[in-house]
Amino acid sequence: MSTDKSFESKSLDPAVQQMIAKAKEKGIATVWDRYEAMNPQCGYGDTGLCCRNCLQGPCRINPFGDEPKTGICGSTADVMVARWLDRAIAAGTAAHSGHAKHLAHTMMKMTKGQAPDYTIKDPVKLKSVAVRLGLPVEGRDNMEIARDVASAALADFAEKETPVLWAATVVTEGRVKALSAIGAVPKGIDHEVSEIMHRTLYGVDADAVNLLIAGIRCGVADLAGCYMGTDLADILFGTPTPVVSKANMGTLKADMVNIAAHGHNPVLSEMIVTVAESMKQEAVAAGAKGVNVVGICCTGNELLERHAIPSCTHSVSQEMALLTGALDAIVVDYQCIMPSLVTVAECMGSKIITTMDICKITGAEHIEFTEEAAAEKAKEAVRAAIAVFKKRKGQPVDIPDVESAVVAGFSTESIVAALAKVDAKDPLKPLVDNIKNGNIRGVCLFAGCNNVKVPQDRNFKIMAEKLLKENVLVVATGCGAGALMRHGFMDPANVGSLCGDGLKAVLTAIGEANGLGGPLPPVLHLGSCVDNSRAVAIVVALANYLGVDTDKLPVVASAPEAVSEKAVSIGVYAVAAGLPTHVGVMLPVLGSPAVTGILTDKVKGLTGGYFIVDLDPSSAADKLLAAIDERRKGLGL
Amino acid sequence: MHEPKEIFVNTSRCTACKTCEISCAVAHSRSGNLYGALQEKPTPKPRLYVEWVSPDVNVPILCRHCEDAPCVHACISGAISRNKESVVTTDSDKCIGCWTCVMVCPYGVIGRHLETHKSYRCDRCPDRETPACVSSCPTKALVYRTVKSFSKDVRKEAASKMIAGEGE
Numbered sequence: 001m002s003t004d005k006s007f008e009s010k011s012l013d014p015a016v017q018q019m020i021a022k023a024k025e026k027g028i029a030t031v032w033d034r035y036e037a038m039n040p041q042c043g044y045g046d047t048g049l050c051c052r053n054c055l056q057g058p059c060r061i062n063p064f065g066d067e068p069k070t071g072i073c074g075s076t077a078d079v080m081v082a083r084w085l086d087r088a089i090a091a092g093t094a095a096h097s098g099h100a101k102h103l104a105h106t107m108m109k110m111t112k113g114q115a116p117d118y119t120i121k122d123p124v125k126l127k128s129v130a131v132r133l134g135l136p137v138e139g140r141d142n143m144e145i146a147r148d149v150a151s152a153a154l155a156d157f158a159e160k161e162t163p164v165l166w167a168a169t170v171v172t173e174g175r176v177k178a179l180s181a182i183g184a185v186p187k188g189i190d191h192e193v194s195e196i197m198h199r200t201l202y203g204v205d206a207d208a209v210n211l212l213i214a215g216i217r218c219g220v221a222d223l224a225g226c227y228m229g230t231d232l233a234d235i236l237f238g239t240p241t242p243v244v245s246k247a248n249m250g251t252l253k254a255d256m257v258n259i260a261a262h263g264h265n266p267v268l269s270e271m272i273v274t275v276a277e278s279m280k281q282e283a284v285a286a287g288a289k290g291v292n293v294v295g296i297c298c299t300g301n302e303l304l305e306r307h308a309i310p311s312c313t314h315s316v317s318q319e320m321a322l323l324t325g326a327l328d329a330i331v332v333d334y335q336c337i338m339p340s341l342v343t344v345a346e347c348m349g350s351k352i353i354t355t356m357d358i359c360k361i362t363g364a365e366h367i368e369f370t371e372e373a374a375a376e377k378a379k380e381a382v383r384a385a386i387a388v389f390k391k392r393k394g395q396p397v398d399i400p401d402v403e404s405a406v407v408a409g410f411s412t413e414s415i416v417a418a419l420a421k422v423d424a425k426d427p428l429k430p431l432v433d434n435i436k437n438g439n440i441r442g443v444c445l446f447a448g449c450n451n452v453k454v455p456q457d458r459n460f461k462i463m464a465e466k467l468l469k470e471n472v473l474v475v476a477t478g479c480g481a482g483a484l485m486r487h488g489f490m491d492p493a494n495v496g497s498l499c500g501d502g503l504k505a506v507l508t509a510i511g512e513a514n515g516l517g518g519p520l521p522p523v524l525h526l527g528s529c530v531d532n533s534r535a536v537a538i539v540v541a542l543a544n545y546l547g548v549d550t551d552k553l554p555v556v557a558s559a560p561e562a563v564s565e566k567a568v569s570i571g572v573y574a575v576a577a578g579l580p581t582h583v584g585v586m587l588p589v590l591g592s593p594a595v596t597g598i599l600t601d602k603v604k605g606l607t608g609g610y611f612i613v614d615l616d617p618s619s620a621a622d623k624l625l626a627a628i629d630e631r632r633k634g635l636g637l
Numbered sequence: 638m639h640e641p642k643e644i645f646v647n648t649s650r651c652t653a654c655k656t657c658e659i660s661c662a663v664a665h666s667r668s669g670n671l672y673g674a675l676q677e678k679p680t681p682k683p684r685l686y687v688e689w690v691s692p693d694v695n696v697p698i699l700c701r702h703c704e705d706a707p708c709v710h711a712c713i714s715g716a717i718s719r720n721k722e723s724v725v726t727t728d729s730d731k732c733i734g735c736w737t738c739v740m741v742c743p744y745g746v747i748g749r750h751l752e753t754h755k756s757y758r759c760d761r762c763p764d765r766e767t768p769a770c771v772s773s774c775p776t777k778a779l780v781y782r783t784v785k786s787f788s789k790d791v792r793k794e795a796a797s798k799m800i801a802g803e804g805e
Contacts, residue, residue, distance in 0.1 A: 042659075043660070047675065064681060
């Protein structure tokens with residue numbers, strides 16, 4: 001099947017373009033059709049001037065200055081916009097920390113012998129996390145330590161006398177002081193989410209600045225949830241080390257049972273990978289050559305970074321994997337699962353299997369996953385995929401012949417280990433020296449999703465190309481990492497064509513010191529969206545090494561195609577950490593010039609970080625470069 | 638003779654989402670998009686108004702471009718005239734802001750722009766094939782058709798109701 005260029009307005013990924021053409025041919029509605037049907041989108045919602053928080057509403061404020069100028073209760077545009085933003089931050093925080101809490105419960109069950117399929121895969125990380133939390137480790141059994149870590153994690157959710165450990169112990173001392181000064185230190189992760197629901201209720205907080213401070217505090221709680229998610233997943237499933245794999249739909253195999261793990265938490269997807277190999281005989285008996293597990297979205301990133309499982313596709317193109325006709329089942333847990341998958345699966349003779357009590361989809365098959373019987377439940381899901389394969393065996397499939405080479409698995413630990421091969425005594429020195437001498441101009445983190453409003457991957461591609469040429473070290477997480485890996489940005493062979501000379505020299509030196517016979521990939525894959533914590537860990541390590549706070553570093557972040565409220569809360573903690581943070585789609589805040597001004601400017605005086613909203617990827621990249629240069633100047637570089 | 642199209646309203650379809658008002662203001666902004674329009678001075682204004690008739694009818698109301706328009710007769714400065722497309726227009730340069738047109742308009746759809754000190758009204762989006770309010774209406778409550786075609790549909794619906802009534 002040839003690539004249809006006319007689909008470039010929808011996606012820059014050639015595999016996705018082929019599947020859009022197929023969907024059109026078959027008359028199957030996809031996310032792009034639904035977006036078209038939704039236009040024009042509501043201008044009040046788009047500007048944040050719609051409020052449904054009470055039953056007197058809905059209220060709308062006229063964005064062009066005439067009546068109505070306030071809501072029925074008297075809420076101004078500033079209050080309406082700030083309340084919405086707070087609720088989005090709370091939702092994002094609830095999701096990341098819900099993921100972390102799930103891992104904490106799994107770990108606790110493991111220590112009690114109730115989850116026999118889980119083990120401690122990385123005792124070194126377990127001990128380092130315990131030490132960081134101030135828990136005793138000397139002479140203690142790993143299971144005892146794990147129980148204490150799980151207890152400490154669960155305790156971080158409720159309001160308590162002591163600070164949220166996963167926030168207080170993961171940032172610089174300077175950050176603790178800066179955040180304390182503005183009252184942005186969270187008292188408990190769940191507490192902050194709950195308090196936002198309270199303060200945004202009818203007739204409570206009606207002061208935009210006060211609302212936004214609470215939003216920042218909740219954003220810091222989100223950092224805690226993300227960091228905890230990464231820590232606990234590393235302990236249970238292993239801290240990533242560099243792996244070689246592939247990305248895109250070409251990783252599906254016509255003659256194998258193809259099963260995609262989609263969603264976020266490795267608690268489920270790890271079990272799918274664990275049992276898949278042992279079920280080869282069942283697959284063979286059904287006429288397949290074996291079981292091929294691929295990933296979609298962040299659970300795909302979790303599997304990629306730990307087991308080199310190929311990433312099939314990401315975010316806005318998730319339906320397209322089904323259009324190949326080769327995907328026998330998608331097993332999902334939660335977050336970013338489009339309900340439309342069920343309809344597309346039905347059209348293509350495939351199956352969606354939900355596994356979590358909080359995420360059922362009408363029309364999907366539900367296999368309730370439990371940690372107590374994890375492997376058994378995972379087998380049940382794989383068996384369902386084998387049954388689908390039996391039916392589709394021999395039928396034609398359209399697997400796009402598109403795949404990219406990927407080197408992933410860059411945890412903080414593996415990056416430090418790679419640097420240690422250059423300077424064993426002082427691993428951060430080579431990195432810092434190269435930042436100082438300008439070989440590395442700065443660092444940019446790409447995160448977030450693919451938004452249907454942007455041609456898929458366009459903003460990531462344009463911005464990363466520009467920044468790499470300007471010698472910015474680029475790291476990526478989540479579906480941002482997915483976008484970049486599908487376009488060859490994680491293939492070391494492309495360093496020569498993508499990177500500026502300074503960056504090229506650094507990536508090559510580190511790669512060669514590690515016996516790779518070539519450079520590291522142009523963009524370093526840090527993992528899933530909770531793994532944005534790894535970016536924070538790296539930034540904090542750099543800041544501590546240099547003896548400055550994180551808001552002084554030439555480090556920036558960007559979510560150029562953001563969708564989820566999780567991207568909003570991540571953006572807020574990036575700003576709380578002091579980073580200039582770009583968003584490439586419009587946040588519904590323009591209805592309040594005051595709130596817009598706080599987010600893009602005034603917050604700088606509080607945390608050092610700020611938002612840059614720019615829908616044009618090229619000028620956004622220029623703004624990030626200018627922010628990097630401003631910081632370099634501040635450091636006297 | 639060519640019959641011009643008019644903006645008609647199917648009141649039973651209006652949900653009062655006011656998307657027409659927003660898209661009207663945006664269509665009359667310099668930037669042509671919502672985010673840009675919000676920052677502009679003079680502030681772009683919607684030229685139609687969704688009015689509520691208790692208990693549950695919503696009516697988008699806008700300049701009817703009357704054939705024998707009272708505003709054209711009343712305008713003391715000669716700013717209001719009918720163009721060859723049969724659209725009643727106000728020449729802002731000539732408008733002296735006396736608000737006589739507002740006084741005589743039976744629909745109340747002529748606005749006063751507090752920043753420009755001029756009157757403003759629906760101009761039928763001269764640069765667009767279909768006026769912005771019509772093309773943005775998500776429920777198709779606003780339609781852009783000739784009297785002949787609109788009336789034809791009304792008659793057909795009335796006829797089918799009449800026949801259905803006979804069958805009872």
